[in-house]
Amino acid sequence: MTEPYLRLTGITKRFGRFTALDRVSLDVPRGSLVTFLGPSGCGKTTLLRIVAGLETQDEGTLVQDGRDISRLPATRRDYGIVFQSYALFPNLTIFDNVAYGLVNRRAGREKIKSRVAELLKLVGLPDVGKHFPGQLSGGQQQRIALARALATAPGLLLLDEPLSALDALERVRLRAEIRALQQRLGVTTIMVTHDQEEALSMADHIVVMSSGRIEQVGTPQTIYREPATAFVADFVGKVNVLSAVAEGQGRVRVGDLVLQGATGSESFAPGTPLRLYLRPEDVMVNGASADHPNVAPASVQKIEFLGAFCLVTVTLQGAPAQPLVVNLSRHSLDRMALAVGTPLRVGLPCECMRLL
Amino acid sequence: MATVATPLPAPSPARTRTIADPQQRLAQTLLVVACAMLAVFLLAPLAAILVKSVQDKAGAFVGLAHFRAYVQSPALIESAWNTLWVALAVTAITVPLAFTFAYALTRSCMPAKGVFRLIALTPILAPSMLAAISFIQWFGNQGALKSLLFGYSVYGPIGIIVSAVYAIFPHALMIIVTALLLTDRRLFEAAESLRTSARRKFFTITLPAARYGIVSAAMVVFSYTVSDFGIPKVIGGNFHVLAIDIYQQVIGQQNFNRGAVVGLILLAPVVFAFVVDLLMQRSQQAHFTARAVAFMPRPSRGFDAAMLVFCAIVCALMLAVLGMAVFTSFIKLWPYDLSFSLRHYVFGLVDGGVIDSYFNSVKLGFYTALFGTMLVFATAYLIEKTRGMRATRAAIRLLAAIPMAVPGMVLGLGYIFFFNDPRNPLHFLYGSMAILVLSTIIHYYTSSHLTAATALKALDNEFEAVSASLKVPFYKTFVRVTAPVCLPAILDIARYLFINAMVTLSAVIFLYSPDTKLASIAIVNLDEAGEIGAAAAMATLIVATSTVVCLVYALLTRVLLRRTQAWRAPPTPNP
Numbered sequence: 001m002t003e004p005y006l007r008l009t010g011i012t013k014r015f016g017r018f019t020a021l022d023r024v025s026l027d028v029p030r031g032s033l034v035t036f037l038g039p040s041g042c043g044k045t046t047l048l049r050i051v052a053g054l055e056t057q058d059e060g061t062l063v064q065d066g067r068d069i070s071r072l073p074a075t076r077r078d079y080g081i082v083f084q085s086y087a088l089f090p091n092l093t094i095f096d097n098v099a100y101g102l103v104n105r106r107a108g109r110e111k112i113k114s115r116v117a118e119l120l121k122l123v124g125l126p127d128v129g130k131h132f133p134g135q136l137s138g139g140q141q142q143r144i145a146l147a148r149a150l151a152t153a154p155g156l157l158l159l160d161e162p163l164s165a166l167d168a169l170e171r172v173r174l175r176a177e178i179r180a181l182q183q184r185l186g187v188t189t190i191m192v193t194h195d196q197e198e199a200l201s202m203a204d205h206i207v208v209m210s211s212g213r214i215e216q217v218g219t220p221q222t223i224y225r226e227p228a229t230a231f232v233a234d235f236v237g238k239v240n241v242l243s244a245v246a247e248g249q250g251r252v253r254v255g256d257l258v259l260q261g262a263t264g265s266e267s268f269a270p271g272t273p274l275r276l277y278l279r280p281e282d283v284m285v286n287g288a289s290a291d292h293p294n295v296a297p298a299s300v301q302k303i304e305f306l307g308a309f310c311l312v313t314v315t316l317q318g319a320p321a322q323p324l325v326v327n328l329s330r331h332s333l334d335r336m337a338l339a340v341g342t343p344l345r346v347g348l349p350c351e352c353m354r355l356l
Numbered sequence: 357m358a359t360v361a362t363p364l365p366a367p368s369p370a371r372t373r374t375i376a377d378p379q380q381r382l383a384q385t386l387l388v389v390a391c392a393m394l395a396v397f398l399l400a401p402l403a404a405i406l407v408k409s410v411q412d413k414a415g416a417f418v419g420l421a422h423f424r425a426y427v428q429s430p431a432l433i434e435s436a437w438n439t440l441w442v443a444l445a446v447t448a449i450t451v452p453l454a455f456t457f458a459y460a461l462t463r464s465c466m467p468a469k470g471v472f473r474l475i476a477l478t479p480i481l482a483p484s485m486l487a488a489i490s491f492i493q494w495f496g497n498q499g500a501l502k503s504l505l506f507g508y509s510v511y512g513p514i515g516i517i518v519s520a521v522y523a524i525f526p527h528a529l530m531i532i533v534t535a536l537l538l539t540d541r542r543l544f545e546a547a548e549s550l551r552t553s554a555r556r557k558f559f560t561i562t563l564p565a566a567r568y569g570i571v572s573a574a575m576v577v578f579s580y581t582v583s584d585f586g587i588p589k590v591i592g593g594n595f596h597v598l599a600i601d602i603y604q605q606v607i608g609q610q611n612f613n614r615g616a617v618v619g620l621i622l623l624a625p626v627v628f629a630f631v632v633d634l635l636m637q638r639s640q641q642a643h644f645t646a647r648a649v650a651f652m653p654r655p656s657r658g659f660d661a662a663m664l665v666f667c668a669i670v671c672a673l674m675l676a677v678l679g680m681a682v683f684t685s686f687i688k689l690w691p692y693d694l695s696f697s698l699r700h701y702v703f704g705l706v707d708g709g710v711i712d713s714y715f716n717s718v719k720l721g722f723y724t725a726l727f728g729t730m731l732v733f734a735t736a737y738l739i740e741k742t743r744g745m746r747a748t749r750a751a752i753r754l755l756a757a758i759p760m761a762v763p764g765m766v767l768g769l770g771y772i773f774f775f776n777d778p779r780n781p782l783h784f785l786y787g788s789m790a791i792l793v794l795s796t797i798i799h800y801y802t803s804s805h806l807t808a809a810t811a812l813k814a815l816d817n818e819f820e821a822v823s824a825s826l827k828v829p830f831y832k833t834f835v836r837v838t839a840p841v842c843l844p845a846i847l848d849i850a851r852y853l854f855i856n857a858m859v860t861l862s863a864v865i866f867l868y869s870p871d872t873k874l875a876s877i878a879i880v881n882l883d884e885a886g887e888i889g890a891a892a893a894m895a896t897l898i899v900a901t902s903t904v905v906c907l908v909y910a911l912l913t914r915v916l917l918r919r920t921q922a923w924r925a926p927p928t929p930n931p
Binding site for chain 1: 816818819821822825826828836837840841920922924
């Protein structure tokens with residue numbers, strides 16, 4: 001196995017009595033896009049700033065490309081950084097902004113000009129060299145900020161919530177562009193975000209963080225399908241949480257219903273209180289045959305129309321105190337002619353259930 | 357595949373220390389230098405006063421003997437009392453006046469607001485003595501309107517009070533205008549929908565929101581009146597105030613120890629006002645949140661007319677004061693020969709050898725503006741934009757706030773005690789232009805620092821991080837980006853320092869030498885000698901110079917504004 005491009009070991013950071021990061025260890029593979037995902041205050045931005053050298057860790061080591069950078073100041077590390085606020089220099093033209101890091105290296109003027117032109121073409125804004133940042137839209141400014149960060153061909157690209165300041169449409173567009181750019185250049189990238197949709201759509205690996213600790217590291221698929229902890233299950237995507245009690249031999253009781261758990265749930269001793277996690281889109285409605293395990297009668301309590309799909313809240317007959325939210329496409333809703341009070345049959349596939 | 361290692365025991369030492377980065381070292385060194393400068397030129401002189409107040413002439417420690425002697429001296433107690441009640445009177449007059457004027461400017465739809473505002477700010481261009489001279493001309497022994505005083509003399513408390521009101525009015529006005537502007541329109545709209553009377557709206561919305569501004573203005577007026585020396589010197593007559601006492605003890609009687617005691621007594625009310633202001637600032641809630649909408653007044657004929665009349669009267673009076681002084685400088689001899697003459701300028705100033713004072717003042721203004729702006733802005737930049745050395749940074753912030761609490765005379769006093777001591781290695785500074793420049797910069801440090809810090813805080817605070825990632829030293833970014841973007845604030849500081857250097861008196865009255873006599877000091881001397889025409893001429897010159905500087909500043913700001921507009925011209929269509 002090749003060495004990871006960046007290896008963090010035991011990173012700890014305290015602010016007075018508050019521990020922002022608690023012995024965080026992580027490997028970032030070369031050429032991948034890794035996302036730090038978590039709610040505000042979980043430490044993801046602090047971790048990014050420690051990688052950049054803008055904050056100093058209290059304990060722990062960082063090794064970048066085989067080099068121990070733990071004690072190096074920011075000016076001696078090899079990275080480019082893009083901030084939520086773009087931080088473009090308002091009094092310099094776009095050309096001067098992008099060329100900012102190059103001018104210091106005393107490259108020839110022609111070389112600088114061609115490099116800037118190359119970068120502007122790369123981010124899809126070839127003609128704005130003479131403009132000022134204040135004349136561009138948010139999405140354009142962010143692309144220039146990206147071009148500026150990439151100008152010096154750094155080994156590591158750091159993105160601190162780059163899309164948070166943009167409106168919804170720009171966000172979606174830029175998301176795809178950043179990902180395409182990153183894959184084309186093959187630059188190792190770390191991105192911080194609190195938007196799980198961004199993380200799921202862009203990342204090779206997601207690092208889910210909470211309260212200064214890593215909850216789970218994995219591919220978007222793994223994080224979504226197999227959340228390792230209650231926090232991850234709750235934070236990433238919508239999920240139904242049902243209170244259950246283990247019955248032994250892989251069965252659990254929810255209210256009056258007895259359900260078959262997924263393989264591996266035999267380990268729970270009878271009587272153990274459990275939480276059952278099930279994604280709304282995994283619930284089968286009127287589709288499973290009656291002798292399929294985990295089928296129960298229910299009735300429609302509420303329908304929330306969200307355009308392409310709907311969130312239907314159903315009340316299980318055997319567990320009236322714990323409503324279930326089901327994700328149905330608009331077509332399915334029309335086909336089944338569901339309305340408030342309509343009785344139906346729901347199936348809870350055991351392989352989609354997570355018991356924690 | 358990314359992995360999560362199990363928590364390892366920390367392999368590195370308890371606290372990671374970064375390798376020294378030459379740029380950070382430079383920033384840290386500069387921070388320490390700035391701190392040292394402020395300590396030497398601010399704290400040390402103040403400490404010297406403290407020391408002198410408990411020593412006798414020979415330098416032996418005598419404890420509180422001088423303080424006791426002070427308390428037992430009825431004349432000195434009377435001075436303290438005089439100073440206090442005059443300052444209270446000035447505050448009681450100026451603040452309501454300024455409030456009403458500010459209210460007219462911000463809450464009415466009267467015409468010609470720009471003109472009124474401009475006139476109201478003119479006293480800033482003049483030394484405080486100009487008002488005193490003018491009032492002598494209006495109400496003095498040969499005054500044009502002497503009869504209006506019903507036998508009372510303008511020399512004494514009356515003269516001091518009216519002159520001080522004139523001089524400090526613009527400062528109070530600006531503070532209250534700012535406070536009134538920062539009121540959320542939505543509060544008024546909500547009150548309207550609840551059918552609140554205008555009177556109730558005023559007392560429940562306007563006043564509370566402006567409360568901080570009113571108190572702040574009152575503190576500024578109070579401090580100023582207590583500390584001012586020029587006005588009581590010219591128009592005080594036999595009415596003794598603390599500022600005069602200090603002057604007499606130190607210059608007249610060479611009794612430094614007593615002078616130090618009086619200086620400390622003078623410090624007390626000013627520090628009190630400073631602390632009140634500070635506490636108010638802390639308890640000030642954010643009335644003007646980011647979502648608030650600025651207030652837009654609606655026309656109301658009766659109200660607007662009343663405000664118009666009020667402002668017109670105030671401005672007319674102010675112009676009368678300024679006008680009388682200028683007029684005096686251009687006539688032969690008041691009140692006997694009112695024909696036009698330049699003799700006060702030609703003979704009174706130039707031939708009287710006093711014109712050098714004017715050029716010294718211009719020099720002082722120039723050096724103070726140049727070095728002061730550099731020092732203030734660079735220090736504010738180091739505090740706001742560099743990392744590390746928290747304690748030093750906090751110390752500098754504290755030191756930067758102190759000059760506001762120190763009257764000019766007290767500062768000047770401290771400088772004599774500290775720098776005139778032959779044992780001090782910096783003794784060579786005494787009597788030079790350098791010490792005048794330094795004392796003036798320190799005297800006006802707080803407000804300049806605030807302007808710089810505000811401008812720097814408005815910048816994106818990631819510029820330095822971007823610079824570090826692109827391997828560009830922070831000082832290059834400072835020159836290429838930070839300073840140009842903050843240019844309006846830098847020019848504002850330079851103008852503020854220049855104008856104040858032109859009119860300053862209380863600090864420099866102790867520090868000048870025959871080579872470095874300043875215009876304000878010359879005015880005092882000319883007035884003492886009875887040459888009121890020449891004194892008025894010098895004051896007029898100062899006003900003229902300050903006006904020119906303000907015009908240049910306005911022009912430069914206009915040019916700059918156009919440039920920054922260019923940075924924000926309409927956006928290009930989306931590609």
